[in-house]
Amino acid sequence: MNFEEFVENVRDSVEEVAGRELSNFKVIVRRVTKNNNIRKRAISIVKEGQNATPTIYLDKFYEDYKEGFRIGKIAEDIFNVYKQGMVKFEEEIDIDHIADFDKIKDRIYVRVVNKRLNKVLLADIPHKNMLDLAIVYYLEVSSNGCDKATALIHNYHIDHWNVSAQELHELAFNNTLANRQWSIVKIEDVIKGMIMQDVLDEVPLVEEHSEYNGKSMDEIEQMIEEELENYKEDYAKEMYVLTNDIKFDGAVCMFYPDVLKNFAEEIDSDLYIIPSSIHEVLLVPKYADVSERLTSVLCEVNSKELDPMEVLSDRIYEYSRAKDELF
Numbered sequence: 035m036n037f038e039e040f041v042e043n044v045r046d047s048v049e050e051v052a053g054r055e056l057s058n059f060k061v062i063v064r065r066v067t068k069n070n071n072i073r074k075r076a077i078s079i080v081k082e083g084q085n086a087t088p089t090i091y092l093d094k095f096y097e098d099y100k101e102g103f104r105i106g107k108i109a110e111d112i113f114n115v116y117k118q119g120m121v122k123f124e125e126e127i128d129i130d131h132i133a134d135f136d137k138i139k140d141r142i143y144v145r146v147v148n149k150r151l152n153k154v155l156l157a158d159i160p161h162k163n164m165l166d167l168a169i170v171y172y173l174e175v176s177s178n179g180c181d182k183a184t185a186l187i188h189n190y191h192i193d194h195w196n197v198s199a200q201e202l203h204e205l206a207f208n209n210t211l212a213n214r215q216w217s218i219v220k221i222e223d224v225i226k227g228m229i230m231q232d233v234l235d236e237v238p239l240v241e242e243h244s245e246y247n248g249k250s251m252d253e254i255e256q257m258i259e260e261e262l263e264n265y266k267e268d269y270a271k272e273m274y275v276l277t278n279d280i281k282f283d284g285a286v287c288m289f290y291p292d293v294l295k296n297f298a299e300e301i302d303s304d305l306y307i308i309p310s311s312i313h314e315v316l317l318v319p320k321y322a323d324v325s326e327r328l329t330s331v332l333c334e335v336n337s338k339e340l341d342p343m344e345v346l347s348d349r350i351y352e353y354s355r356a357k358d359e360l361f
Contacts, residue, residue, distance in 0.1 A: 088119030
């Protein structure tokens with residue numbers, strides 16, 4: 035069964051499963067345009083009079099089908115995702131309030147996306163152009179760490195709310211500043227933390243003197259630091275990660291007031307800014323002209339390693355202390 039046939043069969047089966055518990059509903063299959071013009075097929079269960087409902091993407095469920103899951107079981111799983119999503123909506127925000135700006139305005143945030151890759155989408159949503167990027171706005175409907183249910187804000191939303199694009203920008207940016215604190219850490223500390231977490235996930239939770247392959251945690255940490263030192267390129271000897279405290283949609287932190295300015299003063303250097311993903315950017319002191327080399331690395335990572343929906347840009351930015359300018 036190909037994907038299109040799978041989608042139709044799943045839609046019919048979800049309709050049957052949902053009908054056992056719901057009335058006055060319909061099952062809708064849509065093509066949803068995600069970040070960077072990535073298009074995905076999604077299914078939604080919409081009850082009459084309902085203002086919001088989870089959007090459930092079908093890619094993963096098709097993989098389940100290819101691994102042997104029955105269509106009926108997949109339909110039941112989708113219906114359970116729908117029910118869990120509705121519970122989250124009701125726990126964190128009354129979905130009937132979404133049409134009322136005053137009741138949801140504190141949950142509107144900003145993220146940054148690529149302007150060229152999202153040209154079609156940007157025609158329908160309020161945004162603010164920055165470099166080759168665009169700041170866009172979304173409503174956080176529910177949140178559990180990086181597991182978020184969000185709704186992108188469109189032009190018809192602000193028309194209904196009778197709010198200008200500038201008012202929306204100021205509100206959303208202030209919410210983001212207040213609730214998404216920025217952080218800058220050395221990249222080797224980030225990598226070391228990820229490796230250590232992988233090790234800890236494999237070590238039984240016993241005494242504090244746990245061992246891994248016969249070595250203590252202190253010895254493991256020292257080995258990781260030595261290995262990182264061996265692999266660091268010249269231009270990456272002082273590379274830092276700028277993101278927010280939840281490490282989600284954190285690239286917008288480069289536009290926070292005075293963040294780049296204060297950091298550049300602290301390390302006494304202008305900066306290269308590498309837009310490594312929508313979730314973070316890398317900061318490199320501008321001690322030498324390595325922009326071409328960094329651009330080459332960035333383009334390779336974007337094309338081969340990064341999820342296409344998380345690509346931010348293929349351009350390296352610079353920050354000048356003398357001009358207090360990002361360009």
